[in-house]
Amino acid sequence: MGWGAVWSLVHVAMAVGWAALFFLPRRPAIHSFILYAGVGALCAAYLAMFVALFGGLADPVPVAGQGEPDLLNYSIGGVRSLFMSDGGTVLGWTHYLAFDLFVGLWISRDADAKGFSRWAQAPVLFLTVMAGPIGLLTWLIVRERRARRGA
Template identity: 55%
Template sequence: MWQTLFSLTNVVAVLGWTALLVLPRAALVRSAIMFAGVGLLCLVYVVLFALLISGSVDPAAVAGSDGGMKSYSIAGIRGLFLSDGGIVLGWTHYLAFDLFTGLWIASDADNKGYSRFTQAPFLVATFLAGPIGLFFWLLIRERRARAVARAAGGR
């Protein structure tokens, strides 16, 4: 069960990222990425979170762990992540937030006039290691963001 859910969430994420990278950024495409991609991953996360935290499903804990989260502490979270269910939950969290972040980067870059070619490395970095791609995008966008604000009459 956990492997199947893991694989399905990966398929949803890869489809969203592929659309973000190669399809025109029409309103319908952006909405599909947001709701059929990010939204679906968030829904899976919400359901999994509720089921795992309540103990309603077997988290498939590894030997030596009960697979449950007893508290919001390192030990508590480690207990959850020492299970297949916890890994799928955490991975789904990453997939949802990274895709949302990629969608924001693409929209921000489009609004600031960056080419799709220029955006691609930041999007790929965000897909592979979310905060790294976002960090470098934030560094690069700042100069143009200030120029756009000045041109619009801001300071």
């Protein structure tokens, strides 16, 4: 399976998880589905890619004109060289997708517990799926104000 196909598959897992989070009722079974079928699937895909790339089992497919990435070099140059390959890009993007979905699930559960409506949660969740840390920061600011008022 090529990196383009893996890219498509991880986006399906991400889209299913976020759609469930936005549109399905917030029940324990739905939360479990998002956690395991969404976040868990993305984490498992990440693990498989990580092992394949770092174990030399898969070709990272460097961008034309780039050398082979040094997968153990975590300097800025080393990480740049990793992302200058199809495998490294899909690996890194899957990392973002898994964590953003996990954070979105946490935000929704926390917001539900604090009595925020789904409509009030929607912009924060949208920010989280589009720009994870900005959505998380927004939620941390919003939830702190509610917590202080409730104390």
